[in-house]
Amino acid sequence: MRISDSSRMDRLVSTTMELDKKIATVSQRASSGIALDVPSTDPVNAAAYLRSRGNVQRLEGYGDAIRDARGELELAETSFSQAQDIIARTREIALSAANSTYSAQDRSQFAAEIGQLREQLIAAANQRGPNGYLFGGSETETPPFTTAGVFQGNSEARSLEVNPSMTVTINGSGAKAFTSAGGEDVFALLDSLRVAVSTNSSQDITDLGKRLADAHAQVGIARGDVGYEMQRVDMADAAQANLKVLWEKRQGEASEIDPAKVYSQLSALQNTLQQSVAAARTQLQTLSLNRFG
Amino acid sequence: MPVALSNLLYVARDAMNVNAKALDVTGQNIANVNTPGYARRRAEIQARGSTQDSYGGVTIGGIHRAADQLTQRRLLDVRGQETAAQERGDSLAPIEAAFNDANGTGLAMGMTQFFDAFNALAAKPTDTTARAGVLTAAQSLVDGFQMATETLNTTRADLLAKAQGYTKQINENAKAIAELNGSIQSALSAGQDASDLLDRRDQLLEGMSELIDVQVATNPNGTLMVRASGQSLVEGQSASTLSVDLDAAGSLLFKNSVAGSTPSAFNASAMGGHLGGLREARDVDMAATRQALDTLAGDLANAVNTLHASGFGSDGVTGRNLFSFDASVGAKSLAVDPLLAGHPERVATSSTTTTGGNTIARQLANLQSTKSAAGGTKTLIDSYADLVGDLGLRRQKALGDADVKGALADQVQALQEETTGVSLDEEMVNLTRFQRAYEASSKLLKTFDELLQTVINTK
Numbered sequence: 134m135r136i137s138d139s140s141r142m143d144r145l146v147s148t149t150m151e152l153d154k155k156i157a158t159v160s161q162r163a164s165s166g167i168a169l170d171v172p173s174t175d176p177v178n179a180a181a182y183l184r185s186r187g188n189v190q191r192l193e194g195y196g197d198a199i200r201d202a203r204g205e206l207e208l209a210e211t212s213f214s215q216a217q218d219i220i221a222r223t224r225e226i227a228l229s230a231a232n233s234t235y236s237a238q239d240r241s242q243f244a245a246e247i248g249q250l251r252e253q254l255i256a257a258a259n260q261r262g263p264n265g266y267l268f269g270g271s272e273t274e275t276p277p278f279t280t281a282g283v284f285q286g287n288s289e290a291r292s293l294e295v296n297p298s299m300t301v302t303i304n305g306s307g308a309k310a311f312t313s314a315g316g317e318d319v320f321a322l323l324d325s326l327r328v329a330v331s332t333n334s335s336q337d338i339t340d341l342g343k344r345l346a347d348a349h350a351q352v353g354i355a356r357g358d359v360g361y362e363m364q365r366v367d368m369a370d371a372a373q374a375n376l377k378v379l380w381e382k383r384q385g386e387a388s389e390i391d392p393a394k395v396y397s398q399l400s401a402l403q404n405t406l407q408q409s410v411a412a413a414r415t416q417l418q419t420l421s422l423n424r425f426g
Numbered sequence: 427m428p429v430a431l432s433n434l435l436y437v438a439r440d441a442m443n444v445n446a447k448a449l450d451v452t453g454q455n456i457a458n459v460n461t462p463g464y465a466r467r468r469a470e471i472q473a474r475g476s477t478q479d480s481y482g483g484v485t486i487g488g489i490h491r492a493a494d495q496l497t498q499r500r501l502l503d504v505r506g507q508e509t510a511a512q513e514r515g516d517s518l519a520p521i522e523a524a525f526n527d528a529n530g531t532g533l534a535m536g537m538t539q540f541f542d543a544f545n546a547l548a549a550k551p552t553d554t555t556a557r558a559g560v561l562t563a564a565q566s567l568v569d570g571f572q573m574a575t576e577t578l579n580t581t582r583a584d585l586l587a588k589a590q591g592y593t594k595q596i597n598e599n600a601k602a603i604a605e606l607n608g609s610i611q612s613a614l615s616a617g618q619d620a621s622d623l624l625d626r627r628d629q630l631l632e633g634m635s636e637l638i639d640v641q642v643a644t645n646p647n648g649t650l651m652v653r654a655s656g657q658s659l660v661e662g663q664s665a666s667t668l669s670v671d672l673d674a675a676g677s678l679l680f681k682n683s684v685a686g687s688t689p690s691a692f693n694a695s696a697m698g699g700h701l702g703g704l705r706e707a708r709d710v711d712m713a714a715t716r717q718a719l720d721t722l723a724g725d726l727a728n729a730v731n732t733l734h735a736s737g738f739g740s741d742g743v744t745g746r747n748l749f750s751f752d753a754s755v756g757a758k759s760l761a762v763d764p765l766l767a768g769h770p771e772r773v774a775t776s777s778t779t780t781t782g783g784n785t786i787a788r789q790l791a792n793l794q795s796t797k798s799a800a801g802g803t804k805t806l807i808d809s810y811a812d813l814v815g816d817l818g819l820r821r822q823k824a825l826g827d828a829d830v831k832g833a834l835a836d837q838v839q840a841l842q843e844e845t846t847g848v849s850l851d852e853e854m855v856n857l858t859r860f861q862r863a864y865e866a867s868s869k870l871l872k873t874f875d876e877l878l879q880t881v882i883n884t885k
Contacts, residue, residue: 136849191795264550289783
């Protein structure tokens with residue numbers, strides 16, 4: 134076999150260039166930590182990376198929804214709790230006022246306190262959150278209850294996706310908690326109680342006191358609904374965290390280098406290049422000695 | 427049988443001439459060791475038979491040019507395949523860079539931000555900033571589609587200009603080969619050495635094979651017939667002219683005309699070389715990417731518009747699209763609907779006229795995980811991932827082919843070099859051999875001179 138000089142030189146140059154090229158690619162990967170320089174490096178993993186990253190970002194979006202939902206639900210829970218405290222205090226007044234030994238002045242004071250509690254209850258039912266009124270359904274820009282206790286919201290549930298298969302209602306129902314839709318019209322009940330206390334109508338006071346117990350339970354049911362939604366938010370939060378770890382791992386597997394593998398490749402290529410250069414030098418020296426020595 | 431003493435003089439003279447010529451050939455080989463396209467020469471030294479009419483001795487039968495047509499044709503073939511694959515891969519590089527989400531380009535981020543904006547709006551449906559955020563994210567996504575389309579269009583336009591440059595080179599090469607055909611034919615018919623002309627023609631042929639696939643046939647008179655994709659480029663001393671333009675669909679349209687004749691369509695479907703690779707990248711790969719991008723833009727616009735039009739803006743109006751899109755134009759036509767641009771209150775969030783409703787915003791955010799693309803079989807991001815994966819596969823295949831064909835071409839080249847290449851080792855040996863033979867011939871002349879002197883002195 135004849136070996137021409139140009140063929141010999143071309144081979145030396147092409148071998149070295151090829152090794153240089155490989156070393157540059159592997160060095161780039163080692164320094165950036167990214168295995169997917171361009172999609173053609175590994176098209177299957179490039180597509181997998183996009184899907185995984187899409188999932189991670191979607192889960193991060195759910196994280197925002199979870200924070201928003203939790204914020205609104207906690208506020209609703211607190212407001213319902215306040216409302217229950219107010220109703221409980223009103224019921225205590227009703228129980229005391231049912232005792233006929235109180236004077237007219239005492240009853241007047243009871244009636245005045247009931248009026249104040251009613252105002253507090255209106256305030257609790259008209260609680261505002263970061264995104265408007267909490268208990269007016271989708272009517273978030275108008276107070277759900279007028280000062281007369283008339284409900285002017287709607288029963289539309291506002292909900293958020295907190296994971297791919299779970300939607301939570303983030304607003305407690307004002308209608309269910311405070312109006313006859315839930316059983317008792319709580320504000321009308323307080324108005325009646327104030328009148329009954331003022332007129333010393335013992336039987337009415339007793340009856341209204343019993344109905345206040347129902348109203349307390351009615352708000353408790355609405356509060357329970359909110360608590361249930363909070364539990365679901367917590368479940369979604371835990372699932373979201375686990376899923377995010379899983380997808381982040383897959384995203385990393387699809388796009389990031391295996392440091393041990395890459396450094397080992399780099400080291401092997403550098404050794405090969407050194408050997409190749411040494412072999413080339415030997416060849417060139419031998420040729421020079423033979424021809425011109 | 428008496429021998430004329432003078433014969434020895436002529437034998438010595440011819441031997442010196444022959445070895446000097448052989449030294450000259452060796453010198454030519456050494457001088458051209460690094461000349462591209464140079465095929466080594468060998469002096470064909472022949473013994474001249476000693477007869478009654480001839481004094482014998484030595485002569486040069488000719489200068490042999492080492493060539494291996496079979497290997498050369500094979501090299502033209504694989505080199506064309508290598509350059510086609512390399513050109514295809516290189517042409518796709520800017521497109522791949524436009525869809526390289528791992529490095530921050532591409533549409534994935536824009537799509538996610540768009541759906542995140544609806545997620546934020548679902549949580550705060552009455553928040554004007556969140557509404558404006560949707561329009562900003564929609565515009566960013568539209569910009570991403572426009573940028574990708576622009577990259578495709580610009581690259582395709584660049585490739586047309588490049589194809590025109592290649593055809594110009596091919597035409598120049600074809601013309602030069604045709605001219606060389608004439609010169610070679612004349613030289614050979616006059617019994618002259620045409621090696622330099624043949625070197626030049628082979629070099630042009632190799633250059634041409636990198637530009638377009640060529641099939642070569644040699645005529646008995648030494649001229650070449652060069653064809654590409656089964657159509658004639660060079661016929662003896664006549665070269666045809668290749669041209670390229672765009673057809674009605676925007677694909678490359680090649681035409682070929684011979685000596686001023688009406689240009690005829692040139693079938694490019696099996697074309698190789700740079701031109702073939704470029705055509706494959708431009709009219710097959712990029713066309714597929716463009717098609718996928720148009721489909722994705724259409725799917726996005728349809729899915730978003732269907733939901734958006736069913737909802738109400740905070741101004742209580744329904745029935746408005748978020749995007750405008752013209753399916754006959756494709757992704758380039760995707761835009762935020764002019765009715766919505768600059769009007770955040772027109773972004774639909776609610777399924778009723780109440781301002782705090784978020785049903786539509788929530789459904790729009792949820793589109794991210796809904797199979798609303800490719801006829802309801804994939805999510806939008808999956809469809810986009812397929813586009814990127816397909817593009818990556820196409821370029822990976824092209825670069826892989828280029829590596830394989832390149833290695834094969836290098837092997838064939840080495841095989842050809844075995845025949846045609848100059849080995850300095852071999853030439854150094856020849857140099858010594860012919861030098862010694864020349865010295866010996868001189869000695870022969872000196873010996874003749876001494877013999878002649880002896881004869882003269884005897885008288």
